[in-house]
Amino acid sequence: MQQPPKDARRAARFPALAHRDFRLIWIGQTISVAGTQMQSAALLWHLNALTHSPVALGLMGLYRALPMVALSIAGGAMADSADRRRVLIVTQVLLGFSAAALAAATGAGHATAALLYGITAVNAATQAFGNPARQALMPNLVPREDFGNAVSLNSIASNTAAIVGPAAAGLLVARVGMAAVYWVNAASFLAVIAALLAIRPKDSRPEGPGPGMGLAAAAEGLRFVFRTPILVWTMGLDFTATFFSTASSLLPIFATDVLKVGAEGYGLLAAAEGMGSLASGSVMAMLRPPRRTGRAILAAVTLYGVATALFGLSRTMWAAFAALALLGAGDTVSTILRQTLRQMVTPDRLRGRMTAVNMLFVMGGPQLGNLEAGLVAGLWGVPFSIASGGLACVLVAGLVWWRGRALADYRDGTHARRLP
Numbered sequence: 001m002q003q004p005p006k007d008a009r010r011a012a013r014f015p016a017l018a019h020r021d022f023r024l025i026w027i028g029q030t031i032s033v034a035g036t037q038m039q040s041a042a043l044l045w046h047l048n049a050l051t052h053s054p055v056a057l058g059l060m061g062l063y064r065a066l067p068m069v070a071l072s073i074a075g076g077a078m079a080d081s082a083d084r085r086r087v088l089i090v091t092q093v094l095l096g097f098s099a100a101a102l103a104a105a106t107g108a109g110h111a112t113a114a115l116l117y118g119i120t121a122v123n124a125a126t127q128a129f130g131n132p133a134r135q136a137l138m139p140n141l142v143p144r145e146d147f148g149n150a151v152s153l154n155s156i157a158s159n160t161a162a163i164v165g166p167a168a169a170g171l172l173v174a175r176v177g178m179a180a181v182y183w184v185n186a187a188s189f190l191a192v193i194a195a196l197l198a199i200r201p202k203d204s205r206p207e208g209p210g211p212g213m214g215l216a217a218a219a220e221g222l223r224f225v226f227r228t229p230i231l232v233w234t235m236g237l238d239f240t241a242t243f244f245s246t247a248s249s250l251l252p253i254f255a256t257d258v259l260k261v262g263a264e265g266y267g268l269l270a271a272a273e274g275m276g277s278l279a280s281g282s283v284m285a286m287l288r289p290p291r292r293t294g295r296a297i298l299a300a301v302t303l304y305g306v307a308t309a310l311f312g313l314s315r316t317m318w319a320a321f322a323a324l325a326l327l328g329a330g331d332t333v334s335t336i337l338r339q340t341l342r343q344m345v346t347p348d349r350l351r352g353r354m355t356a357v358n359m360l361f362v363m364g365g366p367q368l369g370n371l372e373a374g375l376v377a378g379l380w381g382v383p384f385s386i387a388s389g390g391l392a393c394v395l396v397a398g399l400v401w402w403r404g405r406a407l408a409d410y411r412d413g414t415h416a417r418r419l420p
Contacts, residue, residue, distance in 0.1 A: 028195030035188025037165025058374015065367035071128035076356020091130030096189035103182030152285035162274025170267015221353025229406035245393035246369035276328030294410030303330030305393030312387030
């Protein structure tokens with residue numbers, strides 16, 4: 001029996017890749033995110049080397065969260081008013097220049113904790129405009145029936161980058177130097193900028209007249225989110241679970257003080273979550289979404305919390321690695337299902353603002369959670385901070401399972417309607 005052509009087999013398994021514009025963005029984004037992951041891992045290692053303080057590491061989350069909270073709604077309104085592709089080009093250029101400035105300062109020996117915090121805040125402010133535009137553009141690159149597959153493929157790209165980036169950062173820091181990581185990240189933005197210049201999406205602008213950038217536009221987006229029960233519950237779950245269970249900023253201290261490994265070991269641990277995420281994301285890309293979407297989300301969040309607690313209790317490199325991989329798997333299943341659900345229940349003209357509101361929860365939870373984890377670690381130690389946060393995440397998932405029927409009973413579009 002004759003085998004179908006390779007392109008046909010790829011289209012059958014990963015139909016979103018059959019669309020040229022999505023394919024270009026997917027490749028460019030994979031390269032760029034790998035560079036960003038390198039820089040994120042290196043920044044924490046760099047800050048720990050400068051301060052040796054869990055509280056200082058936790059503060060990194062605050063410097064990420066504040067610009068996001070302040071500017072996300074404006075970023076969402078821009079994504080619903082302006083050409084989303086052009087917004088993305090501008091933000092990626094700015095992020096590339098920021099990475100180059102950090103590399104130059106580090107190479108010259110002028111890097112300080114204040115500079116690292118400042119660069120982090122500038123990048124977060126830029127992403128407050130770039131992220132809503134990117135997520136709002138994606139449904140315009142593939143037909144509706146292929147969007148779930150596109151989300152899964154984006155997850156594969158992000159998780160591949162989360163493996164390659166931190167591992168490469170550990171090697172570069174140990175063998176070349178910190179500045180090399182930042183230079184590589186600056187160069188990686190060229191890939192996504194080239195992809196954005198090459199695509200010609202049919203609907204780069206939102207449908208209908210733009211809402212503008214005023215308070216009325218922001219209020220319309222907020223009303224839509226808070227009158228749609230499934231959005232309220234998924235965003236609330238996202239924020240509370242990640243607030244308690246996120247402790248990524250403590251990984252450098254955990255690697256050096258608890259596990260007694262160096263920069264290369266730290267790089268492997270930082271890549272472990274991405275490995276688990278890649279495995280689960282790849283499976284999700286080849287399977288139909290579960291019919292009981294709400295229960296699948298809650299089960300994945302519970303797994304995320306349990307794995308976080310196990311990580312905090314780990315005392316060997318490979319036990320910690322396995323727990324982090326399990327953590328990544330649970331997080332990715334939940335993320336894919338939640339992102340698909342949100343985009344499908346939101347009209348195109350509101351996607352940018354919905355994404356902006358979601359960013360307040362998705363980014364605010366883990367970044368403020370890093371601050372909380374740093375403060376708890378300063379009082380009772382890093383292992384206690386991580387393990388107790390994981391247990392709190394499990395309790396939150398159980399409470400939502402009990403009280404949040406709009407999410408727990410969600411299946412095939414039920415409970416997606418807005419409240420009166």
